[in-house]
Amino acid sequence: MEQLPKCPANYVPLTPVTFLQRAASAYADRTSIIYERVRFTWRQTYERCRRLASSLRSLHIGKNDVVSVLAPNIPAMYEMHFAVPMAGAVLNTINTRLDANSVATILRHSEAKLLFVDHQLVQLAGDAILKLREIGEAAGCPVPPVILIDDLDGPTGCAIGALEYEALVQGGDPEFVPAVLEDEWDPISLNYTSGTTSAPKGVVYTHRGAYLSTVSLLLHWELRGSPVYLWTLPMFHCNGWTFTWGVAARGGTNVCLRTTAAAGIFRSIAEHGVTHMCCAPIVFNIILNAGPEQRRRIDRPVEILTGGAPPPAALLLQIEKRGFHVTHAYGLTEATGPALVCEWLQQWDELPTAERARLKARQGVGVLSLADVDVKNLDTMLSVARDGRTVGEIVLRGSSIMKGYLKDQAATQEAFKDGWFRTGDVGVVHKDGYIEIKDRSKDVIISGGENISSVEIETVLYCHPGVAEAAVVAMPHHHWGETPCAFLALREGHSKEEVEEDKMISFCRKKLPGYMVPKKFVILRELPKTSTGKIQKFELRAMAKGLAGVGEPKRLSSFKKQASLKKIQQYDHHHQVLARSRL
Structure with missing residues (x-):
């Protein structure tokens, strides 16, 4: 066949920014945003985003510059998902639950040119800027100008920096022409997998990946015309799992x-x-624990897409009785949010309730934006048997996978091997092709939807003068899903009183964000180890489950006994917390 030319008429780089322009045309007078007493239409939202993009350009923000924002789910946070890329820049949404050290680290690592801050987070931002200035004096690290986001529903009179968000919007050009995207491989956003102070992982999304992931999830979740979307998931989590852009694509309404x-x-x-x-499953507990004065009648089912540590079957049943219909997903920051979705099959409706809940807790099948999903033996790179028992690592590939880790070529190369992105999560494949996660190879703890690195907590614990050994594992929790549980061995010459639980919690709070502080501390004579001296975390996980009332408690004295590998594997398999995911 003859070679036909590519031209502006038949090729336009993919970007989710075009969803807003279309919404302003197709759904101009439809409500785009509801926030307390504030209402905007899609025509107004498009104009506001163009004005803001214009003001960003006047502040010398251009191609590939990073613009950071520290804000909850408010209109400004939503608008910046369009306005920042309209200016050609890259949006960095920062987790509002981090501490000042972590925020400062992200600002430094990303080389942010601007920082937008919600009025309720001024103290956190101020502390982070002070720390950044301390670093800057020693390392020449630039400090970005700070722009206040005051409350649209009633100005607070708060002040930080010389600029204010609404003034930038009103002062911008409503006829501003967004920057032309020449390459869909250009970055659109930067999301950090964790706010670690030592080695932050900055995940770079492309315009193409964000576009395809958005469209894919709209199809999987069947968002039909005029959805009304409630923002209970933080927009800083993988750009709201791309629904920041997705609601515009469907001309829906964002309820902030x-x-x-x-x-x-x-x-x-x-x-x-x-x-x-x-939402993360923790929101289920918020709903279920609501008092009579807080509840309202739900006339039609509300669709919920959830990820994180999967809710127990009993919790799924309870939440669905309250008027919610749950779809379970699995993903991670590097996959632009959800990568697997448990697509419901009609024949499952006839199964007993408990069986339906068990099937719903599985992670499911790959989303359409992925070219392939598999579970492989990483030694041979062969696919595991579809028997629901043989474990391997979940691997992904497709256009919705990240561009790579910012300023970390080694980590990027390690993540991309043999043509696959390696998730680090261990799972099985059932006969019907649905994937179920069995464990994590990276010992990540999910608490209330937040990913917590056990290694980071252990690093802090080892700073305590009375701690000789430390290991942190996940402990099941009725409200948070999981919380960190710390096991300590005393340094010789120190007493147990030095590492009492209250004292250790206070010690950790000075060095870690609140959600990362272990809720339980257990003192052992020595931590269980392999013959090569490696701490056996599966033993500690089993004990943590026992302390939480899940399964049989493991006696401390049992750590002194030697068990065969076969028995250890059998015990660990019996007590695994099944099907946990990392969203």
């Missing part, structure tokens, strides 16, 4: 919540007719 509280959730559902929401 500053805080995820039961009263606000039920009120929003009742008053605005919410149809969809995403």
Whole structure:
């Protein structure tokens, strides 16, 4: 066949920014954003984003510059998902639950040119800027100008920096022409897998990947015309699992919540007719534990897409009885959010309730934006048997996988091997092709939807003068899903009183964000180890489950006994917390 030319008429680089332009044309007078007493239409949102992009350019923000934002789920946070790339820049949404050290590290690593800060987070931002200035004096690290985001529903009178968000919007050009995207491989956003102070991982998304991931999830979750989407998932989590762009694509309504509280959730559902929401399983507990005065009647089922440590079958049943229909997903930051979705099969409706809940807790099949998903033996790179028992590592490939880790070529090369992205998560494949996670190879703890590195906590614990050995594992928790549980061995010459639980919690709070502080500390004579001296975390996980009332407690004295590898594997398999995911 003859070679036909590529031209502007038949080829336009993919970017989710075009969803907003279309929404402003196709759904101009439809409500785009609801926030307390504030309402915008899609025509207004498009104009506001163009104005903001214009002001960003006037502040010398251009191609590939990083613009950071520290804010909850408010209109400004939503608008910046379009305005920042319209200016040709890269959006970096920072986890509002991090401490000042972590925020400063992200600002330094990303070389952010601007920092937008919500009025309620001024103290956190101020502390981070002070730390950044301390670093800057020694290392020549630039400090970005800070722009306040005041409250649209009523200005607070708060002040930080010389600029204010709404002033930038009003002062911008409503006819601004967005920067032309020449290459869909260009970065659109930068998301950090964790706010670690030692080695932050900056995950770079491309315009192409964000576009395809958005469209894929709209199809999988079947967001039909005019959805009303409630923001209970932080927009800083993988850009709201791409639904920041996705709601615009469907001309839906964004209902913004500053805080995820039961009263606000039920009120929003009742008053605005919410149809969809995403959340970590911790939000289920918020809903279920709501008092009578907080609840409202739900007239039609609300669709929930959830990820993180999967909710137990009993919890799924309870939440669905309250008027919610749950779809379970698995993903990670590097995959632009959800990578697997447990697509429901009609024949499962006939199964007993408990069996339906068990099937729903599986991670499922790959999303459409992925070219392939598999579970492989990494030694041979052969696919594991589809028997629901043979374990391997989950690997992915496709256009929705990250561009790579910012300024970390070694980590990028390690993640991309043999033509696959290696997730580090261990799973099985069932006969029907659905994948189920069995464990994590990286010992990540998920607490309330937040990924917590056990290694980072252990590093802090080893700084305590009374600690000789430290290991942190996940302990099941009725509210948070999981919380860190720390096992310590005393340094010779120190007493147990020095490492009492209250003292250790206070010690950790000075060095870690609150959600990373272990809720339980256990003192052992020595930590269980292999013959080569490696700490056996599966033993500690089993004990943590026992302490939490999950399975049989393991006696401390049992660590002195030697067990065969076969028995250890059998015990560990019996006590695994099944099907946990990393969203």
